[in-house]
Every structure is written in structure tokens, then in C-alpha cells.
Amino acid sequence: MVLLLAITAGVLFAAAIYMILRRSLVKILVGLLLLSYAVNLLLFNSADLIPARPPLVAADSLLPPTIYADPVPQALILTAIVIGFGLTAFAVVLMRQVYSTLGTDDLNEMRCTDIPCQEVEIASEEELMEDPL
Amino acid sequence: MQRSILLSAAAHYLMPLMLVFSIFLLIRGHNEVGGGFAGGLVAASGLMLYGIAISPAALRKLLPIQPHLIVGIGLLSALLSGAIPMLMGKPFLTGQWLKTPLPVIGKVGTPLLFDTGVYLVVIGVVVWILLTLAEE
């Protein structure tokens, strides 16, 4: 399972990188999500995988059973998931904002902060109103 | 967005149930599966369902205070739970427990206050984001 999980995480990483290399913002967003899945799997894999032995102390004992899953990576992943949610929420809204301000989600049209280019006119109201769904 | 009557009716009944369940999750979280995050997320889901199924305005009316204040109070109680032991000369976030356990809840201490803070922040954050997006 370690091997399987490592490969799965690797595939997720590869897919994430591929998506982040796209030009469309939406795809990049997908890439970011995949990236957080990949990291979570990586963290999960950083301790031995033990099926069906949650790190809980039974009601009648002071210590957990002799074999139990390592709770540390679990706590770390939980933290990472929640942080990841915050970042994703912000990223999603930021990208929506980009689209509504620029009228495009093509990153090749977002080079003005790097290279001098002429003022591109802001997307007109009509364009924004059009609901593409 | 279209609203189905069925969904809104469900939301009316589901929401309070989910809130109660979330508090249950929060309180027992220290000993069983659950905790501030899980509880907060369940509560937030319930409120979200309400907001989407009925209306964001209704959700806002339902809230006793503004969502950013919920977040602020949540953060403040988490900070407070850490600051209490500081007043007693212990390091930040040192757990302080009441000697006698309360009925139902069990042992009560600053970690519970901390978890409540987490719970509030999660609810506040989700509701805040939802209202921001839905009220446009």
C-alpha cells in the first residue's frame, strides 16, 4: 500500500503540475486542488498505514490499544486540509474577480504587470453581464 | 437560482437538527470522533443549506450577530483560552481544568473553550464567505 499510495500521490502531483501549467485560470484552480490532495496523501503516507485502528483511548482504559494509527500525521493533515480550504476559497474568488475585471481567464493576456504594455480597456459592462453558463 | 419548495421545507427542519448535532460533536470531540472543526463544519453546512434553500437574507436575519463578529469572537475565545493560564503564570495554552466534571459534558477546561473558538471561527468563516458570494 505504501507503494500504491506513493504512486497515487505522484500521479496527483503530476496531474496538478500539468494543470497549473495551463493557460486557463480555471484549470489552474483545478491544479491547485489536485496539489492539495497530493500533499495530503504524501503526509498520510509518512506514517505506517494501519487499517481500522483509530487513535482513540477506549472508555475503560488509560492507554490506546497496542496497535493504533499514528495520530500525528492525522493532526497535521487536518490542519493542512483546513488551511487548504481557506486558500482555495480565496483563490476561487480571486480568480472569479480576475475574470470579471479582465474579461478573460487566459493567463497569456495577463502580462501587464511584468512587461510594459498598453492600458487594456476594462471589460465592458455588457460582457460581464453575459452569463456564460 | 431556482428554489424547490421541498428543499426549503427540508432546510427549515434540518438546520436546527444539524446545529444541535454540531454542538454534540463539539462537546464530545475530546473523547470521541468529532471536535471543533467537524462540529463547526456541520453547523456551517446546516446554515449554508438554509441560506441557499431559503434565502441569504433569511440567513442573515437568523444570525444574532454579523459573521465577521462571529469570527472575531471565535478568535478571541481561542486567544482567551490561552491567555487564562498566562495569568496564572503558566505558558500560553496550558490546559486548565475544573476539578469536578460537569454532567453530560464531562471534564471542562480551557481546551474546550479553545475548541469552541475553533467552532465559532469555522461557522463564521463559512457563513461570511457564503453570504458574500450569495448576496451579490
Added chain:
Amino acid sequence: MIALPILSPLLFGILNLLAWRSARLQKALSLAGGAVQLGVALWLLHTVQQSGIQHLQVGNWPAPFGISLVMDLFSAILVSVAAVIALVVAAYSQAGIDAPRVQFGYYPLFFLLLMGVNGAFITGDLFNLYVWFEVMLMASFVMLALGGERPQIEGAIKYLILNLLSSTLFLSAVGLLYNLGGTLNMADLALRLPKLEQGNQVTLIAILFLVAFGIKSAIFPLFFWLPASYHTPPVTVTALFSGLLTKVGVYALFRVFTLLFVQDTAYTHALILVIAGFTMVTGVFGAAAQTDFRRLLSFHIISQIGYLLMGLGLFSQPALAASIYFMVHVILAKTSLFLVAGIVEKLDGSFNLKELGGIYRTRFGVALLFLLPALSLAGLPPLSGFFAKLALIVAGFELQQYSIVAVGLAVSLMTLYSMTKVWNEAFWKEPQQSTHHPAHKPISAWLWAPTAALVLLSLLAGMLAEPLLGLANQAAAQLADPSIYIQAVLGAVP
């Protein structure tokens, strides 16, 4: 209590959040918060200097199980400088940040950013470092995009994606290192990593950390996000970022490459030295190609990061001390320059060097405020930049690393070139638009007074080079010998 530099900004952040509706209250709170922060930081600096590394176990759980907060001299210096920058920027913000931004959470963000920065400086736990990085990043994302102007969100997109990439890499590296070392406490790791049979695996993970922190500190060839975004928000925000953000990345590099990854310095630190050289050169060339005041300064941030890394790559106590002093110098000087750029923009309505002009004639004071930190950055004696560079040169010669010294000197000349270019264009040249009358525009005292104070501090950093270098040297001594740190956290080393 060394948790205070983290908790006090959190408290002020929350208070500002609760005071959402009152801009006036928030402004007052920001000044109070900045002052408290500075007081706490200086007191801690004094304590650390007097009685050595300070250490606290959060929640009273013993190390390495609970989270350790550790303040050695290096951390204390950076926390203090960060507090200075925070107070100055808080004051500058009174007039430098427009009402809508204040209305929409500028001040809460300001404090939470500071909280993240200080958390990163103080924590002794690798995963906790990740958390503080995220706090800082999240706050910086929002501050960068706050206002929603087109260049802002364009820049913010690039900033966000590249920094998330870095965070992911960082988190992965933490996970891998946990797998290898079985602990997250840095002191504990420092103790355990050298004992591992597979030292090369540690080196491999060190490379991941180098890339992850390298992106944050904007080194070559990972710096793209910085010039793409730093010039887009209000200059007040840029000033804050330039003073704090990349320096946290550099701090993290210093921390892990002096504490954890010191098994194979012949490889890792040589690599850092090469990267340092390229970072200096590409940064300064980037600056030479700019005609926008802020973009030019942004590229200079990169080039200065190269100098900071040079000390780490050389990896001797004097070199580390030189870098620490350099860091103090560059934070003060670069932030002042951004603040001055803001004043210039207020006067002349532009950041474009081609459109600026005439400020020396009409506003000698502003010109002086630019000139001092600019020349300091270029390394002119007897300003702080000169001592910083000299210390690096001497340290480099000591280790017979002549080529990096040559690069450093050449880059210094290029820095002089672009600083005097700004001077020629914005200050000496005649005003370009007859409609602008810079002479008659009032500058709020909230703008010039904090800037002047910071410039004065930067001057002092040059005047007081000896005590500051002494302090840096003490800090470097702690960095150069990891066992001091380990002992402070874990007690007697078994």
C-alpha cells in the same frame, strides 16, 4: 514571554476586526499595536542578549512533544526590526492608505500579517513554521489584492499560484522529514538527523527546503512572483512586504541551513553560494532595465537577497554575522525607499521615472530622504550598506571565495548606477509636466515623519555599526554552533 510578539498582533488584529465600522478607532489601534509590539520586541531583545536563548513550551508540553517557541538572538533581532517596520508603516498608513481599503480590513490584515511573520521568526517547530507561513501568506494575498485594481489582481494571481507551489513543496518536505526523523521539533531534528545512517537522504530533502524557501525569499531562478506583483498594491503595502516577507524566507533558509542541514555543507552551501551570485546579478540587471520607480526597487530586493544568501553560502561566523547586519540594513533602507517612492508619487502623480522630475529643486527634504537610503543601498560609506558589504567582502576573502566577492562588488556598482538613475530622473531632471507643481502640494506629516524616522534609523545603523555588528556577531555565534540552540530547547543533550 516570548509568545507575546505573536499574541499581541493577534489581539490587535481581533480588536481591529471587532472595530470594523470605525476607521478612526482602527487607526488609533494600529498605532497603539505598533508601539506595544516595538516595546515587547525591544524588551525581548534585551532579555535574549542578557540571558541567552529564550525558550517556551506552548501548553506546557515538554519538548520535543509540544510546540517549542525559541528566541535566539537572530530571531530577536528580526522580531525587533519587524516591529520597527510595523510601527513606521502603521504611522505611514494613517495617510498612505485610502479610506476604502481601511474600511475593508486593511488594519486587521496588517496585524495578522505581522503575527504570521513573528510566528515564523519565533517558532522552533517545523510544522508550526508552515502554519505561520500560511498565516503570513494568506494575509499578504489579501493585502496584495485588496482594492481589486486590475494590476493588483493580475499580480496577485501570479503571487498566489507561485507561493502556493512553494507552500506545497514546504509541506511535502516537512512530511518527508517527519518520515525520516520522526519528529517535528527543530532542535530534536537537529539532534537526530546527523545520527541517521542515510545522510544523503537528508541532503535530498534539504534541497526541497532550499527550493521551497527559495521561492519565498525570491532567489534565482525562483523569484518571478516578486517583480510581477510587488509594484501593484499601494506603496505602503509594498513597503511592508519588502521589509518583512522575503526576509522571512531568508530567515527560514538561515534557520534550516544552520541548524538542520549542516551535514553536507560542501555541497549544499556551495550550491547556495552559486545561487547567491546569480540572484545578485539577475536582480540588479532586472533593476537596470526598469523605468518604474517601484519596479526598479522591487528588482533590487532580489539582488539584495543575493547578498544575504552570500553570507549563508560562505558559512562562517563572520559571514553569518555580516548577513545578519546586512539584513537589518536592507530592511531599513529598502522600506524607507519604498516609503519615499510613495511620497514622490503623491507629489508628482506617477511612479514612471520618465514622467517624474524636479523634486531636488523644489523639495530638498524629500530628495534627502531618498538619497540617504539609496546611497546606503549602493554601499556608499559611511552608511550602513557600506559596512554590510565590507563585512561580507572581508568574510569572503577570508575563505578565499574571490569570485563571489567580485560579483558582489560589480553588483554594488550596478546598484549605484540604478540609484543614481532614479536620482537623475526623478530628482535632478526638470519636471516633465508643467501642470504639476510639486512645490505647492502639501505632504501630510503622517507620510514624511515616519519616513524620516526610518531614514534616521537607517543612518544610525551606519553610525552604530560597531555595536550592531557586535550584536550580529553574537547572533552568528549562536547560529554557527547548533548545540547551543539544541541545548536551550531540549535541556542537557544526551
Added chain:
Amino acid sequence: MIFLSFSVLTGILLAGLAPLLHRRFATRSAALALFPLAIFAQLCLAIPEVAAGKAWQVALPWVPSLGLSLSLRLDGLGLVMALLISGIGALVIIYGGAYLHGHPFLGRFYSLVILFMTAMLGVVLSDNALLLFVFWELTSISSFFLIGFEHHKANARAAAWQALLVTGSGGLAMLAGFSLLAKITASFEISHWIGHSADILAHPLAPAAFLLILAGAATKSAQFPFHFWLPNAMEAPTPVSAYLHSATMVKAGIYLLARLFPVFSGLALWPMVITSMGLITLVGGALLALAQTDLKRLLAYTTVSALGSMVFFLGLGTTLAVKTALVVLIAHALYKGALFLVAGCVDHGTGTRDITILGGAGRAMPFTATAAGLAGLSMAGIAPLLGFIAKELMYEATLEATLPALLTGLLLVANVGMVAVAGWVSFKPFWGKPGQEHLHPHEGPAALWFPPLLLAALSLLLGAFPQLIGKWLVAPAAQALWQAPLSVKLSLWHGLTPMLGLSALTLLLGIGISAAGPRLQPGITRFWHALAKFGPAAFYPRSLHAVLSFAAWQTTVLQSGYLRLYVGSIVLFTVILAALTLALRPSQFSVPTILPPRFYDVVLIGIILTATFLVTRARSRLATIALLGSIGFSIAILFLLYSAPDLAMVQFAIETLTVILFVLVLYRLPKFKQLSSRATKTADMLLALMGGVLMTALMLIVSAHNSDSHLTRYFAESSLPLANGRNIVNVILVDFRGFDTLGEITVLAIAALGVFSLVRLAKKGGQKRQAPPTGGKQ
């Protein structure tokens, strides 16, 4: 002498106060000259002691950890320079007040001149090389501001910039050289270096240190191939040219070479490099001067030539040559300072500096003409002026050197040029035929003509009584170079010597060329123009341009604005570094033992892999959301199966929220388009695969090493007894590692705040940006 040690501090203070004082005492502000005069007087009082071989010294620590101390030392060499600096400084302040009378920035002028003078005094008094460097750069920067004094002129800005960059680059090289010497001797004190010259010479780094320091001296003293900045610096107001660019600052390089003469003159490189550099500058400067028509540029090129001669004689290194260099230094400062000031008077009195136009102003400007005449005679080397003595010494020194014929011949050429130029600048404007244009020459106020007259008169006085400087100034200075007492006997009359003959020949040829000037000049000018594009003066803009175009090119390549290139290079860099590390530092790589996977695992991982593959190819937004959701939920189930129920719960909830968020937002985003070409996709795929393989490999490499976490046991054992909780994960979250959680909820709070501000503030901004409400659809 206490006064002298405070003079530096006082000077800097005074420089800061000068504009205020000027504003307060407008007309009497030339009284600032009292400051340099006081220093001058003080120095004069010190002459006897110094001549007796005593050196006055004071040292205070400044930055001892870097070797920088405030150590000042006054010996013979420093004394000569300091006298020139303070004496001419006083005159220039008086002169400048009149020259720039009514100029809005006269206050700033005073300030800069005093700052410069202080810095220059610092250079010549410092015994610590770092301190010297501090002052050295201060002279460069004040020179920058003074050259650019008329900063509304683009030429002035460019010239100032050029001078700063050229001397600045030399300065940095010099700093490196100093640091090398400090590495060799463990000290930055110059007297320490002199004491340890044998150690230095024996060290393999000595030649490098020498060449680096030489670069500093050569750029400052405008030696070939760095000479070109000096004529361009004539954009400065004339008093500045007189003071900085002829009498003092450009002599800083000479001073430095003289100062380090005892350290380096034993080096084999010394005579070779320095004499040839000096000689090229000496001859080249004089010949270039012949092509000029502007008074100040004529003087500038002859200054270059004179500086070359000083360097040349220091390079020769004989006792006679050393004395010669010192006498030339003094003589040149006096006559050239005077001539520059005269040029200012002429400019002031006639409105032009073009010698083809000037002529016949002598009657209207008698004092200026007298000063010009005397100084010109000294420059031409005619008895009984000091220049004559200098010239005799020069010939004497070359005649006794190796290769006397070659050296003397070249010197003759240069000196002929000097004579010719002396004629053009000091006689033609006053007694020559006036040009076509009608000039109205008039004498300025005494503050303008008195300073040059005084300097010129000094040339005469010292020429007549050369032993005044011979005994009191030159001998002690030479002693500083030679590190042993030298006797110096200067006299006007040596009898009928070869030198006298050469002098006469020089004079004859020079006067001939001077008279033939108008006819000769166009030819010379054409010649130099033809050569110009190969010269170093053309090299400067060309190299600057090359650097800048490279910078621009590099920046457009690196900072292209394409995010995918940024991401790509980061991934590529990571992969390359990791591969390099694996190659150089191989790690053990063991595939873990494969246990037959459980059925659920295979199904779940199958779902994840399939969904991942599909999501990269998805064309519709709905499908994308569904696929992402299925990956997320599968991972949640995986967590549940492998003993992480809390994790599973949170993952489920978060996944649900994320999907809702996506639905809320994504439908406002555009449909997917195919934007990339097939080739790009293939390249990206390769890169992505490399990244994925790297991460898998890392995980396997690391898990090959089996270390158990000792945190786990502690947490398990203390969870209930110490932290009162049975759910260990939750206890870790709220207690053991509660601090992480505090940070984490802060991130959440910021994110919510961010979403709110981003949406609401942009909406407000958007309303501002809206076009006037003409065509809205509402």
C-alpha cells in the same frame, strides 16, 4: 593640532549648516572661507615640526570589528596636500560666492564645497585605509553633485553620472585591494602596511592587491584609459573645476600612489605598469588638448597630461623622480588652479570660453590678464616661475632613467603641447586678435580676480625662492615616500645643462605651434575624431549600452509575464536540483515489500487515478467539479479505512463545501477553451511527469528508512491522564499542538475577510470605473 582632528567633524557640520548660514547672512556668506583659512593657518604652524620629521597622529576606534578606525596622521606628504586643499579651498569659496552670485542654489554650493573639502582633507590625513576609502567615496559623491550642479542641463547630469560611475568602479576595486592587503597583514592601517611591506611583497596576492588599488587611483586621477570623464566634468561650475578637477580631487589618485609608494614600489609590476600608464596619459593628454577650443576643456586635457606626468615619475621611482613628481604636483596645482579661475573670469566677463572668438580682453581685464599671464608662464615652464623648475627637474629625471632618449623625447612632445596650450589660454584671449563677435569684456569684482592673481603670484614667488617649498614641503613629503630623509635642493639656475637646452627647445617649438594654432587645429581635431571611436571614451557608452541591453534582454526572458513559464522553470529547477543531488549524493532506493493490496484499496485508488486522469482532459465545468469531488470523497474514504475517522469527517465536510463554493463561483467563469498547442502540452506533460516521478521517488526513498516517531507514544500515553481526552487526534489539535490550530483558524479568518473585501471592494471600485450610465441594460 587638536583643531585639525576636529576639522573633519566641524566640516561636516558646517556643510550641513552652510545653506542656512547663507540664507541668514546672504552677502557675507563668503566668510565661510574663514574655516579653510583657519585650517590653512593651523597647517602652516605645523610645518616646522613636520619638516623636522615628526608626524602628528591621533587614533580613535570606530568599527574595530571591521578594522575601521578614526586614525589620522599628518606627515610631509599629507601636509602638502592639506595645504593645497585648505588654501585653494578658501580661495574657491570666496571666488564661488562671487561667481555664483544670485544663483538660487549658492547655499547648496557652499555646502557641497565644504563637504568636499572636508572629505578631501580626510583622504590625505587618514592613516586607516578604510577611513581613507570613506572619505574617498565622499569626494566622489560630492564631485557628482558639483558636476551636476546645473542639473537642469542633460549634459551636466550625464557628465556627473559618468564621473561617478568611473571613479566609483575604481573605488570598489580599490576597496577590494585594501581588503586583500588587510587579509595579508591583518590590519587596515597604512603605516602598518608600510612597516610590513616585505611581507606584502612576498605574498602571492600582492600583485592583485596592487592592481586593484591602482584601478582606484587611475580612475580618480583620470589616467588612461579612464581619463575621459575629466574633460566631460567641465560641465561643473568653473570654481568647481578649478578646485576638484585640477587642484585637488584628481590628485587623490596621485596621493594614493605616493602614499603606497613604500609598500608597492618594490613590486616588479610597479615601474612597468605605472610608467607606461603615466606616459600614455602624459603624451595623450597633451596631444588631445591641442584639438580643443573651449578654455576649460583645453585646461582639462592638459590637467590629464600633468596628472600623467606625476604618475609617470612616481613609476620611475628614483629619488629624483619622486621629488620631481612632488614639485610638479605643487606647481600644477598653483598654475592650473589659477588658470581655471581665470577661465571663469573670462567667461564671466565676456560670456564665452571659445578661444577662437576670444581676444583682446587684456585691456579691459587687467588683473585677470596678469594672473593669466603669470600662470601661463608657469605652465609653459618659463623662468623664474615654479613651472620652470618643475620642467627642468622632469628633463633631468628622464635623462637619468633607462631609455633616456625615448622617455625624454616623449616628454618633450608633451611639454611642447603644454606650452602651446599655455599660449592659447593665457595670452590669446587677452592680447590676441579678437574674433568676429563683439564681446564686451569687463573685469568682475575683486572676489573674482583676486584668487587667481594670488595663486599666480605664488607661482612667481615660489619660483623665485624655490627653497621655500624645497626645504619645508618637498623634502618632508619625499621623506614620507622614501621612508628616509632626502635632501632637496631646488634652484632656478643650474648652469648650462642639457635640461636648459631642452627647455629652450620646448619653448621654441611650443610658441611656434601656439602661433600656428588656428591653422593647425582643424587637422588635429580631424585626427582625433577619426580615432575617437576606438578610444576608451567611446568604450564607456558602448559598454554601458551593452550592459543595459543585456539587462533588458535578460529581464524580458526571465520576467516574461507568462505564468506557465514561471511555474515551469520552478518545477524544472527543482527536478534538476534533485536529480543533481541524487547523482552526486546517491540515496538508497528500495521498493517496499509488496503486500497484496486489499480490495477496497484497489477500488479507491482506481477511482482516484481514473478521475485524476479524466480531470486533466475534462472539457466541461460540471464534469470537472464532479471528478474533483469524487477524488476528494475517495480520499476521505481512504482516511476512514486507514484509521482516521476525524480526518475523514473533516475531509467530507470540506469537500462538500468546496463543491458548493465551486458551483457558486465557477458558473461565472468562462467555458473551457483549448488554448495550448500540442507541442506545449507534450512538453508540459513531460515536465509534470518528471515532477510526479520525483515526488514518488522521494516518498519511497524516505520510507525505505524506517524510523518510528517517538512523538506518537508520548501523545498516546499522556492523552487521557494529562490532557483529559480520549480522542488523541483532537487532543493534539486543541492541546498538544493547539498553537498550530490557532494559526490555522487565523488563516481561515483571513481567508473569509479576503473573500469579503475582494468581492465588495472591487464592486465599489467597479462602480467608480463604470462608464457614464448611457447604455446599461437594467
